[in-house]
Amino acid sequence: MQIKFLGTGGTFDIDYRNSAALLEFRGIHLLIDCGFTVFQTLIEKKLIGKVDHILLTHLHNDHCGSLANLLLYKSIIEKSPRPVILYTSEQFKQQLYQFLQIQVKDPEKYAEFVPVDQVEGIIPIDTYGQHSEGMQSYAYIFDNESRIVYSGDLARPEVLFERLERLPEKKTCVFHDITFTPDNTGHTYYKKLLPYMNGIDIFGYHCDPTKNPEDNPIRLVFHESSLMA
Numbered sequence: 337m338q339i340k341f342l343g344t345g346g347t348f349d350i351d352y353r354n355s356a357a358l359l360e361f362r363g364i365h366l367l368i369d370c371g372f373t374v375f376q377t378l379i380e381k382k383l384i385g386k387v388d389h390i391l392l393t394h395l396h397n398d399h400c401g402s403l404a405n406l407l408l409y410k411s412i413i414e415k416s417p418r419p420v421i422l423y424t425s426e427q428f429k430q431q432l433y434q435f436l437q438i439q440v441k442d443p444e445k446y447a448e449f450v451p452v453d454q455v456e457g458i459i460p461i462d463t464y465g466q467h468s469e470g471m472q473s474y475a476y477i478f479d480n481e482s483r484i485v486y487s488g489d490l491a492r493p494e495v496l497f498e499r500l501e502r503l504p505e506k507k508t509c510v511f512h513d514i515t516f517t518p519d520n521t522g523h524t525y526y527k528k529l530l531p532y533m534n535g536i537d538i539f540g541y542h543c544d545p546t547k548n549p550e551d552n553p554i555r556l557v558f559h560e561s562s563l564m565a
Contacts, residue, residue, distance in 0.1 A: 340565040342377045344541040344558045347398045354398045355542040364389045372401030389420045393488030394473035404439035407446035422452040424460045482507040514540035
């Protein structure tokens with residue numbers, strides 16, 4: 337597996353672009369989230385041709401805001417096969433379908449919708465209401481010879497790490513959204529992640545790296561050149 341981040345910022349951290357990543361996993365090139373800066377970043381870095389699968393954590397604009405642009409470009413400009421959008425539940429598929437229908441009229445013309453359980457090794461974690469009240473969201477575990485974990489936006493890290501503890505022991509790297517403000521109830525305050533650092537590599541993303549406190553031992557994706565596209 338190889339993961340490369342296209343951005344590591346939060347909703348308003350424009351300088352660091354929306355958090356999203358390209359993951360090479362079991363022979364597919366998977367785009368994780370497609371916020372409003374992601375289409376532009378894929379074009380600028382000449383990576384848009386690599387995207388053949390798409391997986392979303394939730395439907396906030398900084399995680400899906402340029403998805404329609406991406407689908408239209410793949411069809412009209414690249415004239416490439418429809419990307420596969422993996423979905424976690426029928427309800428989430430319908431929400432995503434309605435979101436795209438406003439913009440492209442016929443989503444099936446531009447994307448193939450496939451249940452995520454048809455791709456071996458992707459384990460979705462239902463985090464409903466744990467980022468934004470009443471909103472469906474997901475974290476994901478990508479399980480191969482080693483594991484990559486992607487939190488999405490998650491205020492309670494225990495739901496993710498409790499699931500990891502139930503899996504067989506394996507080299508694991510966790511990419512977790514992080515906030516440096518304890519009263520931010522939509523993301524995980526960095527000190528909540530410290531108990532989980534024993535034996536697990538944890539990297540923080542979805543933040544402004546200039547606000548990183550001196551006592552934070554969690555490495556930020558933004559500072560790791562090998563993790564940036």
